[in-house]
Amino acid sequence: MASTDTGTAGRRNAPEDTPAGGPQDDATTGKAAAPARDGGDLSGLEAGLDALETVTVARSPLGRLLLSKVLPPLTAIVLVLVVWQLAAWGKVADPTKLPSPSDVGQALADRWQAGDLFSIIWTSVERGLLGFLAALAIGTPLGLVVARVSFVRAAIGPILSGLQSLPSVAWVPAAVIWLGINDSAMYAVILLGAVPSIANGLVSGIDQVPPLYLRAGRTIGATGLRGAWYVLLPAALPGYVAGLKQGWAFSWRSLMAAELIASSPDLGVGLGRYLENMREGSDMAGVLLGILLILFVGIAIDQIVFSPLERWVLRSRGLTARSQ
Amino acid sequence: MADTLTSAAAPGTQTAAPAARIDHVSKAFGRPGAQQLVLDDIVLDVRPGEFVCLLGASGCGKSTLLNLVAGLDRPSTGTIATPGGRPALMFQEHALFPWLTAGRNIELALRLRGVPREERRPEAERLLSLVRLGGAYGKRVHELSGGMRQRVALARALAQDSQLLLMDEPFAALDAITRDVLHDELTRIWSETDLSVLFVTHNVREAVRLAQRVVLMSSRPGRVSREWVIDIPQPRRIEDADVADLSVEITEHLRGEIRRHGQH
Numbered sequence: 001m002a003s004t005d006t007g008t009a010g011r012r013n014a015p016e017d018t019p020a021g022g023p024q025d026d027a028t029t030g031k032a033a034a035p036a037r038d039g040g041d042l043s044g045l046e047a048g049l050d051a052l053e054t055v056t057v058a059r060s061p062l063g064r065l066l067l068s069k070v071l072p073p074l075t076a077i078v079l080v081l082v083v084w085q086l087a088a089w090g091k092v093a094d095p096t097k098l099p100s101p102s103d104v105g106q107a108l109a110d111r112w113q114a115g116d117l118f119s120i121i122w123t124s125v126e127r128g129l130l131g132f133l134a135a136l137a138i139g140t141p142l143g144l145v146v147a148r149v150s151f152v153r154a155a156i157g158p159i160l161s162g163l164q165s166l167p168s169v170a171w172v173p174a175a176v177i178w179l180g181i182n183d184s185a186m187y188a189v190i191l192l193g194a195v196p197s198i199a200n201g202l203v204s205g206i207d208q209v210p211p212l213y214l215r216a217g218r219t220i221g222a223t224g225l226r227g228a229w230y231v232l233l234p235a236a237l238p239g240y241v242a243g244l245k246q247g248w249a250f251s252w253r254s255l256m257a258a259e260l261i262a263s264s265p266d267l268g269v270g271l272g273r274y275l276e277n278m279r280e281g282s283d284m285a286g287v288l289l290g291i292l293l294i295l296f297v298g299i300a301i302d303q304i305v306f307s308p309l310e311r312w313v314l315r316s317r318g319l320t321a322r323s324q
Numbered sequence: 325m326a327d328t329l330t331s332a333a334a335p336g337t338q339t340a341a342p343a344a345r346i347d348h349v350s351k352a353f354g355r356p357g358a359q360q361l362v363l364d365d366i367v368l369d370v371r372p373g374e375f376v377c378l379l380g381a382s383g384c385g386k387s388t389l390l391n392l393v394a395g396l397d398r399p400s401t402g403t404i405a406t407p408g409g410r411p412a413l414m415f416q417e418h419a420l421f422p423w424l425t426a427g428r429n430i431e432l433a434l435r436l437r438g439v440p441r442e443e444r445r446p447e448a449e450r451l452l453s454l455v456r457l458g459g460a461y462g463k464r465v466h467e468l469s470g471g472m473r474q475r476v477a478l479a480r481a482l483a484q485d486s487q488l489l490l491m492d493e494p495f496a497a498l499d500a501i502t503r504d505v506l507h508d509e510l511t512r513i514w515s516e517t518d519l520s521v522l523f524v525t526h527n528v529r530e531a532v533r534l535a536q537r538v539v540l541m542s543s544r545p546g547r548v549s550r551e552w553v554i555d556i557p558q559p560r561r562i563e564d565a566d567v568a569d570l571s572v573e574i575t576e577h578l579r580g581e582i583r584r585h586g587q588h
Contacts, residue, residue, distance in 0.1 A: 046456055046505050053469030216419035219394055220484060221436035230432060234423045317422040318466025
C-alpha cells in the first residue's frame with residue numbers, strides 16, 4: 001500500500017467518481033478530490049455536533065428582568081425609608097439632627113418651587129462631565145504610552161499608580177493658590193483625580209491582553225499601528241472601561257470635595273456648595289437632601305453611561321456569568 | 325504494510341519551487357555562553373500542495389520550527405524561504421478575537437490583506453460555507469463550540485489566501501469525534517485547494533490519517549530523524565487497518581526516540 005518512493009506524482013489514488021467540475025488533479029502533488037466516504041454522513045455528524053455543543057444565550061424576558069433587577073433595590077430603599085421614618089417618629093434624636101424623610105422631601109419641594117433645583121444639579125454635573133471628558137482625552141494617550149514604552153513606564157508608572165491612592169481633595173489648596181477660586185481650579189482637581197484612574201485602567205487592560213491574540217494578529221498581518229488599532233486596543237477594552245468607570249467615580253468625588261471647600265461667587269452654586277450652605281444654616285434636612293442628590297447623580301451617571309457600556313463589552317465577549 | 329524511508333534529508337528530486345524551504349536551520353535559546361540548542365540543522369522542503377506532518381515528543385522543537393516558518397521568530401543559523409508569501413498559522417487555541425463575530429474575524433484578515441470593503445462580506449460568507457458554517461456569520465466566538473471555533477479559525481487562516489498553511493496541533497484540545505470530523509474537513513479543503521500544509525502534532529494516528537509525508541523529529545535538540553511517505557488513498561479513516569498498522573510502526577520509532585533520553 002505505502003511506497004518507499006518520494007518523488008513520484010499521483011501517489012494518492014484519485015477515486016474514479018471524482019465529481020464533474022470538481023478540482024483538478026494536481027500533477028505535481030497527486031492531489032485529488034476526496035469526497036466524504038460515507039456521502040452525507042459527515043455533514044450530518046457535523047451538524048449534530050454543532051447543534052449539541054452550541055451554547056444558546058437566551059435573554060431574560062422583560063418582566064423577569066424587572067423583577068430581578070428593579071424589585072430588590074426598591075425593597076431596600078423602602079425599608080430604609082420606613083426605618084428612618086419610625087426613628088423620626090420615635091424621637092430617637094433631636095428633630096434638628098434627625099429630620100424625617102418628609103422634611104427632606106419638603107426641602108426638595110422648596111428647591112423645586114424656588115426654581116434652582118436643576119441649576120444646582122446641572123452646575124455640578126456639567127463640570128463633572130466636562131472634567132471627565134478632558135480626563136479621558138489626557139488619560140487615554142498617557143495610558144497607551146505608559147503601557148507600550150518601557151522607559152516611560154519605568155519613569156512614571158509607579159507615580160501614576162501612587163496618584164490613585166492620593167485623595168485628589170489634597171490638591172484643592174494647591175489648585176486654589178495656583179489658579180484662584182474658579183472653574184479652572186475645579187477642573188484641575190477633577191483631572192488629578194480621574195486621569196490616573198483612566199490611564200491605569202488602560203495600562204492594566206493592555207497588560208492583560210493574552211499574548212496569543214497578538215501572535216494571531218501578527219500572523220494575519222496586524223503589525224505596528226494596525227496591530228494596536230485592530231488587536232491591542234479592542235483586546236484591552238474591558239480593563240479600559242473599568243478604568244473609565246472608576247475615573248468617573250473619582251471625578252465626581254473630587255469635584256464635590258472641591259466645591260465644598262472652595263467658595264466664591266464666580267463658582268455659582270453646585271451640589272457641593274449647596275450642601276455647605278445648608279450646613280452653615282444648620283438646616284439638617286437640606287444637608288441630607290444635598291447628600292442624597294450627590295449620591296443620586298453619581299448612581300444615575302453610572303447606571304446610564306458606564307454600567308451599560310461595561311455590560312455590553314463583557315457580554316459581547318461572553319465574559320458575563322449569565323452567558324456561560 | 326508500509327515500508328519506511330530512512331533518509332534523514334528531504335528529498336531533492338522535484339524541480340518546482342517548494343512552498344517552504346527549511347535550509348540547515350538551527351535555533352538556540354538563552355544567553356550567549358549558556359545557550360540551549362532547540363533545533364539542530366533541520367533540512368525540510370514542503371512541496372507545493374503537499375501535506376506534511378511534523379511528529380515528535382515534547383521538547384523536539386516542532387512548535388519552535390513552526391514559529392520560525394511563520395516568521396514569528398528568526399533562526400539562529402540557516403534560512404527559511406516561503407516563496408508564496410507570509411504563511412497562515414493556526415494554533416491549538418482558536419485565537420479568534422472575542423470582540424468580533426465569526427464573520428468579522430474573517431473579514432479582519434481579509435481587510436489586512438487589502439481586500440476591498442464590498443468584497444469582504446461575500447468572501448467571508450464563502451469561507452464560512454467552505455468550513456460548513458454557513459449560518460455562523462453573526463455568531464460571537466463564545467456562542468460556538470470548540471470544533472466550530474477551530475473551523476472559523478481555519479476559515480480565517482484561509483482568508484489570508486496563503487500558499488502555505490501552518491498548523492500547530494490545532495485539534496489537540498478537541499474530543500475524538502469532533503477531531504475526526506475536522507480531519508475529514510481539513511482533508512477535503514486541502515484536496516479542493518492548492519494549499520500546502522505543514523501540520524505539527526504529537527498524535528501518530530492523526531499524522532498518518534492526514535499526511536502525505538510524516539517527518540519524525542528527535543528531541544533535545546530537535547533533528548529530523550526519519551520520514552515516511554504515506555500512500556494510503558484519501559479519504560482515510562483513523563480506524564482504518566492501514567492507518568493503524570503504519571501508526572504502530574511509527575509509534576515504535578517515536579518510543580525509541582523517547583527511550584534514548586532515559587538512557588543518560
